[in-house]
């Protein structure tokens with residue numbers, strides 16, 4: 180099976196976790212996009228959604244699915260999103276698509292976090308995928324020094340402009356992303372706490388303090404369900 184077929188399979192499986200009549204939190208990325216397309220088929224069953232990025236909100240609205248501002252909502256039944264890496268205990272690295280901060284906020288007010296991922300995302304020790312950290316632009320250099328002191332190799336995420344030059348990638352929140360390579364994350368909870376405390380950090384893409392409750396993992400042998 181191709182990676183897209185595996186993503187499609189977990190997106191279909193995630194529909195079973197959608198709670199009728201409720202607000203659903205929706206993540207960001209290629210796997211979440213497959214889920215959005217599946218959710219569109221049963222949109223009449225839900226009250227609406229809260230999106231974790233402008234891109235997700237646009238895709239949901241494109242399907243005619245209601246998107247609520249988080250401030251208008253008191254509870255979210257379930258949050259469904261992809262991951263860049265996930266461990267057998269449900270800790271994740273997220274933020275490859277730069278949506279980590281809103282993802283963390285929406286996940287934090289959701290009843291259940293259902294992670295949907297192709298099997299390649301399951302790892303023993305996280306850190307091969309560079310850890311994304313969203314920062315206030317004025318704190319970029321100071322935060323990078325701290326991340327270096329923690330043993331990482333931080334790099335500012337950039338994007339190519341139409342004029343062909345590289346400039347800092349700017350998130351939906353006006354932040355910048357530092358991708359930290361070279362970390363072997365043996366204690367994800369401790370590292371998440373430590374990076375959270377660095378002044379200037381908006382959010383770190385480690386989801387260990389509040390990890391996934393369920394992971395639907397796409398494999399050649401079908402969708403495997405890991406419960407944490």
Ligand SMILES: O=C[C@H](O)[C@H](O)[C@H](O)COP(=O)(O)O
Nearest residue numbers: 208209210261274275276278
């Ligand atoms: O910021 C992006 C998110 O954390 C994504 O959920 C993560 O990067 C996984 O994306 P994909 O499903 O495209 O691999």
